Amino acid sequence: MAESDPVKTGVVGLDAILGGGIPRGNVIVVEGRAGSGKTTLGVEFIYRGATEFGEPGLIVLFEVSPIKVIRDAAQFGWDLPDLERQGKVKVIFTTRSVLQQELQQADSLLLAEAARIGARRMFIDSLPPLPVDGLNGHDGNNGGAREMFHTLVQGLHRENLTAMLAVESPGLERVRHATPPVEEFIADTLIVVRIEDVQRAASRSIEIAKSRGHHFQMGSHSFRIVDGHGLEVYKRVQAPRSMSREMAAAYDPTTRVPTGVSGLDELVNGGYFLGSTTLVVGVSGVGKSVMALQFIAEGARRGEHSLMLSLDETPAQIMRNGRTIGIDLEPDIARGVVRVQYDSPQEIEIDRHFAQIERVVEEFKPKRVVIDSLSTYGSTLGSSKRIFRDFFHALVALMKEHQIAAVYNHENPEILGMSSMAGEYAMSSLVDNILLLNWVELSDEFRLAITVAKMRANPTKRVTRECEVVDGEGMRVLPRQIPPAALPFSAYYGLVSRSPERHASRAPVQE
Amino acid sequence: MAKGPRFQHLLTSIGVLRHPCDLDLLLFFHRHPHALLTSDRLAAYVGDDLNQTARSLDLLTDAGFLKRSQNPTHAARMYVLQTSGTGWLTSLIDIASTPDGRKSLLDAMKEASEAEASLAESTQSDVLRRTRRRTSVS
Numbered sequence: 001m002a003e004s005d006p007v008k009t010g011v012v013g014l015d016a017i018l019g020g021g022i023p024r025g026n027v028i029v030v031e032g033r034a035g036s037g038k039t040t041l042g043v044e045f046i047y048r049g050a051t052e053f054g055e056p057g058l059i060v061l062f063e064v065s066p067i068k069v070i071r072d073a074a075q076f077g078w079d080l081p082d083l084e085r086q087g088k089v090k091v092i093f094t095t096r097s098v099l100q101q102e103l104q105q106a107d108s109l110l111l112a113e114a115a116r117i118g119a120r121r122m123f124i125d126s127l128p129p130l131p132v133d134g135l136n137g138h139d140g141n142n143g144g145a146r147e148m149f150h151t152l153v154q155g156l157h158r159e160n161l162t163a164m165l166a167v168e169s170p171g172l173e174r175v176r177h178a179t180p181p182v183e184e185f186i187a188d189t190l191i192v193v194r195i196e197d198v199q200r201a202a203s204r205s206i207e208i209a210k211s212r213g214h215h216f217q218m219g220s221h222s223f224r225i226v227d228g229h230g231l232e233v234y235k236r237v238q239a240p241r242s243m244s245r246e247m248a249a250a251y252d253p254t255t256r257v258p259t260g261v262s263g264l265d266e267l268v269n270g271g272y273f274l275g276s277t278t279l280v281v282g283v284s285g286v287g288k289s290v291m292a293l294q295f296i297a298e299g300a301r302r303g304e305h306s307l308m309l310s311l312d313e314t315p316a317q318i319m320r321n322g323r324t325i326g327i328d329l330e331p332d333i334a335r336g337v338v339r340v341q342y343d344s345p346q347e348i349e350i351d352r353h354f355a356q357i358e359r360v361v362e363e364f365k366p367k368r369v370v371i372d373s374l375s376t377y378g379s380t381l382g383s384s385k386r387i388f389r390d391f392f393h394a395l396v397a398l399m400k401e402h403q404i405a406a407v408y409n410h411e412n413p414e415i416l417g418m419s420s421m422a423g424e425y426a427m428s429s430l431v432d433n434i435l436l437l438n439w440v441e442l443s444d445e446f447r448l449a450i451t452v453a454k455m456r457a458n459p460t461k462r463v464t465r466e467c468e469v470v471d472g473e474g475m476r477v478l479p480r481q482i483p484p485a486a487l488p489f490s491a492y493y494g495l496v497s498r499s500p501e502r503h504a505s506r507a508p509v510q511e
Numbered sequence: 512m513a514k515g516p517r518f519q520h521l522l523t524s525i526g527v528l529r530h531p532c533d534l535d536l537l538l539f540f541h542r543h544p545h546a547l548l549t550s551d552r553l554a555a556y557v558g559d560d561l562n563q564t565a566r567s568l569d570l571l572t573d574a575g576f577l578k579r580s581q582n583p584t585h586a587a588r589m590y591v592l593q594t595s596g597t598g599w600l601t602s603l604i605d606i607a608s609t610p611d612g613r614k615s616l617l618d619a620m621k622e623a624s625e626a627e628a629s630l631a632e633s634t635q636s637d638v639l640r641r642t643r644r645r646t647s648v649s
Contacts (some may be wrong), residue, residue, distance in 0.1 A: 075525055093543035095552055098587040102547070109580055109589045253628040 005122070006214065007055075009160045010048025011041065011232030013355070014206070017221055023213035026057055027153050028164040028190035031380040032413050036193040037204060037225055038166040040076075042123035043069060044163050044230045048118035049121045050088040057121035058114050058161075059091045060099060064125065066091040076230045087117050090153055096127065098146050098230055103155025119161060124152075128168035149374035153186050174215050177271070188212040194220075201347045206233055222351035234351035238390040241397070249275065254458060257405035258366060260298025261291055263477030267452050267465065272433060274367070275403040277373075277396050279427070281410045282437030287448060288409040289313070289466070291323050291330075291437075292370040292474050295407055299368040299415040300332035307366040308340045310358065311348075311376040315340045318471050325474035336347055357395070371395070373425075389427065396430050432456040438464075442487075450477055464495045527574040529624045531617050532559040532567040534607065540577060540592040541604055549587045 007019025015021050019272035022028060032439045046057035061081075063070060069091065070080045083089035090113055094102075094118045096105050101108040127149070141228040165187075183333050189211040200425065205220045223233040241247065256271030265271050272278050282287050292308065299306030308319060318340055341360060343353055361369070374392065381388050399406040408431070428434065434454040439446045451464045466489050467477040478489060528534055535557040540546065548556075554564040570589075571577040580589040606612040 050594065063547065066544060067542045090543045090545060091545055092589075094547035095549075095585070098547055098549065098552075105585070107582070107584070109582065109585060109587070113545070 008053055009045050011228075011233060013156055013221075013223070013232045013235060014231070017206075017208060017217040017233060017239075018211065019215045019217070019234055021214075022162065022189050022211065024162055024365065025157065025160055026162060026212060027156055027186070027191040028162070028191060029167050029187035030164055030170065030191045030193060030195035031167045031169045033169050033195070036195045037223070037231065038168075039069065039125050040072075040225055041191075041193065041231055042125055042166055042497055043073050043078070044076070045156075046089060046121055047073065047080070047083070047230075050083050050353050055120035056088045056117040057123065058110075058117070059089065059121045060110070060122065060124045061091065062096055062099075062124075062126065064503055066093055071184045077228055079155050080166075080229070087340075090114075090117055091118075091408075096148070099124070100151050108155075111155075114159065114161065122156065122161045122163040124165045125161060127152075128170055129168050131194055137226075141495060156247055176368045203212055203349060208221055215454050222349050223441075224352060232352075234349070234355040236351050237354045237387075237394045241394075242401075245397050245401040248397055248403075252403065258298055258302075259291070259306075260294035260296075260301075260479060261275045261475050263465070263467070264291075264450070264507050265477065267450070267454060267461070267462070267463075267477065268433065268435075269458050272405045272407070273457070274405055275400045276405055276432040277304075277399065277430065278405070278407045278433040279431045280407060280435045280437060281412045283414060283439065284411055285389065285470050286437040286439065288411075288437060288474050289318075289321065290325055291471055292372055292407060292409060293318070293325065293327050294474050295368060296338060296371055297322070297329065297332075299366075301319050303337060304333075304367040305365055306338050306366060306368040306370075307360065307371045308338070309344045311359075312342065312372055314342050324471065325469070326472045327474065327509070339366070340457045345376050348380045349378075350377075350381060354391060354394060358398060361398060361404070366403070369399060369406045371406065371408045371458075373409040373411055376476055389425075393430060428454070433458075436496065437467075438496055440466075440500055441491070442500060449489065451496060476506060526533065527570055527576075528568060528620055529570075529627070531620070532557060532563045532572055534603075534613075534616060534620065536561065536567050536571060537576065537600070538563070538604065538607055540571075540590060541600060544592040546590045547587050550588065552587075553590075 005024055006018075007026075008015050008021040017186055021486060030041055032038045043059065046059055049055040049057045059066075059069065073080050080089055080091060081260055092113065094110070094112065099110065102108040113119075145410070152165070169192075175246065187210070190209040190479050192207045192209050194205045194207070196205065199286070204225070205221050206218045206223045207219065207220045210376045217235060217239050219236050221233055221236045226232050233486050252274045255274045256269070257274060258271040259268065260263050280291060289312075296306045296308050298469070308318065313321070319329060329340065333340065339360065341356075343356070351451050376386075377391065380387050381391070394405070431454070432453070433456065436449075436451040437452050438451065440449045441447075447462050448467050448469070450467045452460050452462060454460070465480060467475055467478050469475045480488065485500070492502050494500045529535070536553070539553075539557055546553075550565060550568065551561055553568070555560045556566060559567075568577070568579070572579055576593055578591045578593055582588070603616075606616055
């Protein structure tokens with residue numbers, strides 16, 4: 001019964017983490033300190049039950065006056081008074097001791113109210129933190145608190161109500177796995193909500209610490225309280241997704257996606273594979289975003305859905321940049337072939353951000369995606385390289401699952417030459433193709449060089465070729481033999497090693 | 512006080528509120544339309560003594576503002592505010608939401624209560640006087 005008839009919370013993203021819902025009849029404890037979102041979660045549990053799943057519910061309050069809960073709920077668009085008029089919800093104010101007595105009485109007034117509206121759910125807000133086993137509570141009465149919690153749970157079981165109990169946790173996080181408090185033993189489902197300081201910002205997280213009778217996604221997931229809507233939970237980026245995503249690969253070795261950069265397709269055997277991951281590495285201003293725009297514009301020209309995800313520049317700036325190289329994306333956006341999505345890198349929450357990318361990929365179904373740039377993620381996510389790698393891994397798996405040719409720009413800090421392909425993030429092994437864009441100082445000028453450093457499952461010459469960005473036209477890779485105004489790269493050696501030198505007596509290579 | 516007649520009118524239309532505890536209970540039940548409480552807890556919430564709270568609860572219940580469960584085996588009772596057709600409650604709450612408004616309301620209630628008492632007293636004196644006159648004539 002529990003497996004086939006779970007109680008859905010209706011909270012965006014939460015049921016997916018709960019494996020579809022919570023087994024009916026489970027006593028759910030939501031633990032968190034003040035302001036962590038316990039009441040909003042509980043009220044939404046009741047509201048969604050009444051409006052989306054035909055399950056009336058009771059809200060029992062001890063401290064907050066119902067009028068305030070009703071007012072706060074209205075901010076999310078939840079009209080509790082209307083649901084009360086319809087007999088789908090009832091908000092009751094009482095005390096903890098009365099509730100305890102009521103749950104011990106066969107003719108309980110509270111349960112009679114619940115029966116009157118056919119309640120299937122109950123939210124109780126809130127219980128004080130129960131003492132850690134063997135220690136006294138605030139009132140020095142461990143046994144009393146324990147007894148009260150037992151009575152409460154037994155009463156709820158008897159009535160077959162799926163109840164959510166908010167439990168205040170102390171200001172400081174309890175040391176988990178030491179001696180868990182009483183409610184953690186007795187509760188069937190334990191949800192911990194937290195609000196944490198992250199580099200002067202606040203970040204909310206939710207964790208299913210325990211839940212009897214079903215599978216759920218462990219770990220700490222992000223959530224937000226969204227005005228006009230309620231809670232939105234974002235599965236942690238590291239959490240496993242579907243098996244199809246886990247097993248995804250660039251499994252079509254014939255279809256190539258042209259780059260849109262004149263002369264580049266020749267170097268990459270006609271284009272990138274579908275489902276492949278390409279890293280374009282270079283110092284700032286070297287032309288990575290220009291290449292990206294041309295890749296997107298080429299997709300639009302072919303009628304392929306093309307998506308540009310930017311952390312660096314707003315859509316307006318991207319449009320302006322495009323126009324300077326003869327690319328006008330606006331008509332393609334208007335006809336729905338191109339989408340440009342921007343997210344501010346300030347205070348980015350990686351789980352939410354990844355959920356947004358998942359959503360747009362699933363809805364828009366692009367064939368090409370550009371991410372500009374990975375280095376901004378690196379700097380935004382702070383010192384944790386592990387989080388960056390997990391995010392990038394998840395991104396690559398998502399793109400492969402949807403067989404998208406994905407191009408990731410990555411800023412390398414070295415202005416001349418390169419000593420590593422992807423800097424400190426050690427992600428080279430995850431990518432199929434690596435293109436190095438590099439300045440070469442020859443005589444008194446910087447000239448632009450491109451090297452295909454890696455092409456998985458492809459023959460690669462690994463030659464370094466000159467390229468240029470022409471106003472109104474964009475980037476093009478020059479032929480190996482160029483007109484003799486300047487000596488071609490083939491007249492030099494050591495182009496990427498920061499010390500190019502001219503061959504003493506070698507003539508330029510003829511192709 | 513300029514606001515006096517307005518409050519008097521409101522109180523006349525409400526009809527029954529005479530004691531500060533009556534008002535405080537009404538405001539409490541506005542904030543807690545369904546409350547399952549013991550009367551001593553209610554008395555503590557409104558800050559009055561148990562006897563006065565009991566009298567005020569009876570008054571509000573008899574006037575039809577409040578419905579309460581009648582189950583002698585329960586220490587707590589379920590109180591449900593009966594708000595249908597009582598648009599005056601909104602006006603009352605608006606007025607009582609400021610310290611000045613609340614004070615004015617309480618003053619008006621006191622005046623109404625005193626006027627009622629004096630009316631009752633004079634009525635009683637008239638009756639006594641008429642009774643005495645009738646006795647002396649006979």
